[in-house]
Amino acid sequence: MHINSADLSLTSPVNSVSGKGVALQNNNIFNTVILPIAILEIKDYTGSFHKVRALIDSGSMANFITLNLANKLKLPRVKSCHGISGLNSMSSTCNKGSVYCQIKPFAMSEPSFDLNAIITKTICAQQPQRCLSIDSYAHLKDLHFDEDQYSRSAPVDLLLGAELVPYVLDDQRVTGRPDEPVAVGSVFGWLLMGTDTGSSASSEITACCAVVDSSLETCFQRFWEIEQVETQLSLFPEEAVCESHFINNCQRAQDGRFVLALPFRDDPSRLGNFYHQALRRYLLLEKRLSRNSELKSAYSEFMLDYLKSEHMTLITSPFSDTTTNYYLPHHCVLRPNGPSTKLNKGTSAIAEISCSSYLLLKPVTSENADEITVFGR
Structure with a gap:
């Protein structure tokens, strides 16, 4: 979900000025938060692997893949329709089907994961919201990050949901000050989470909580299902x-x-x-x-x-006049x-x-x- 906080009725005691019965309130109270972006490889229909950017989201019940990436991979699609709901009961429908994928860490052969991903047009806004300078954080200087992870803002191709999070993250943590991002270890390399103190407060929030309602698929299937009435043919x-x-x-x-x-x-x-x-x-x-x-x-x-x-054969001997010809x-x-x-x-x-x-x-x-x-x- 991509939410514009200008549409939210939130007030903040910060930067508020009262005088002569007039109160000025600033709604831009949200610091920019870094979401965990992993660089990995995904297999296409020929067996070749492609480098993609994936968002790790423990609040999602399903895995998602963008329509552009699904078209590029040319994997067989499974027809399906899913109702997706999230924060504040916001809902949408994904009716472009799903694909079975295989992913693995970038430039490594294992571990690999097989997953089913629902096809959607987009997953979220480009991440990160601003380019990060890893070297500006003292506790991150000795860690290796892919150049496509946080150095530029780019689209997210894949979302890995809660079913894979326990198998992806490990117990490694590198922390700095409370207002600095935390490096979390994973099978895909180091991931960043937490507040980006190097940027100003943002008026946009990215929340990727997704709940899949499978009953909607059954409902649509019944709606479009053609009833077959067995009739007995009457013959003369x-x-x-x-x-x-x-x-x-x-x-x-x-x-x-x-x-x-x-x-x-x-x-x-x-x-x-x-x-x-x-x-x-x-x-x-x-x-x-x-x-x-x-x-x-x-x-x-x-x-x-x-x-x-x-289609025809030669008659070797004349037919008898006594037979019907x-x-x-x-x-x-x-x-x-x-x-x-x-x-x-x-x-x-x-x-x-x-x-x-x-x-x-x-x-x-x-x-x-x-x-x-x-x-x-």
């Missing part, structure tokens, strides 16, 4: 026979293809025998192709591809302006009653376009 008698035929006759061949017998509703022998009519149409097609060598070459190549793909002649369909295939194969029925009219109809499993209603929220 003929559609029920067709579906039963599919269940009982569908099988898979050794080459992986599905094989299904045609679902005739009537005796297919009633279609008749049209071998001679089919042969006559075939001869007419050959005559047409003989007058156009380019068309003949293209159609022959097309049919050869059909043969290689086993149905002949479906083919012809070429030329589409000069077609998007991909310029030539295609067409079929035409010979009999007045086509073969398809003898087949059962499958049940309609999709709604008509005019029956579909789109609900918006």
Whole structure:
């Protein structure tokens, strides 16, 4: 939380002057406080590590990562929505998801920590609020700090919450005067906390206390969840026979293809025998192709591809007249302006009653376009 104290109704007895019934009060009573900033490395999706600035916050129930850093790391995201509340019941919602991260001390291989971090746009204002001169504090001169820790004001990329604080901090302390910052030891190196006496009082306060309400995520999930109503499809008698035929006759061949017998509703022998009519149409097609060598070459190549793909097979012996045979002649369909295939194969029925009219109809499993209603929220 980034709070402007000008919006707070706080009064101070310091620097107040009373006279003639007039009281002047100064609200800028807060000394600048140094927050513990650690320099560490975080792993991205390729396994490479990146140097980042992390704020150690024992008052946060969760870990947070900025949206910019999450986009840079390209780690897989988990969809989630969390309600975040803090001081004075101020609340916000983080609905950009979360990521699982691995962090380790800068330029070291261990220890490493795995954590889940909630993605948020920003964590807090740039820290520290002003550049610090470590050498100005006598008790800190012999300690090593990273140049990106306190020497410049910069954005915070990561917030490590209370679950990691006990494993990050150790028992080392280096103190000076009561009004000077304290150096605290950690696995990431030395951290600074306390008052910055070298700066004037500030009117801005950074408070990073965060309480995560997981119930909000469940609430949002239920709100956007689409209810699935199980409905039993009503079938006409003929559609029920067709579906039963599919269940009982569908099988898979050794080459992986599905094989299904045609679902005739009537005796297919009633279609008749049209071998001679089919042969006559075939001869007419050959005559047409003989007058156009380019068309003949293209159609022959097309049919050869059909043969290689086993969409059709060669009849080795003529069918017997006693068996039911149905002949479906083919012809070429030329589409000069077609998007991909310029030539295609067409079929035409010979009999007045086509073969398809003898087949059962499958049940309609999709709604008509005019029956579909789109609900918006």
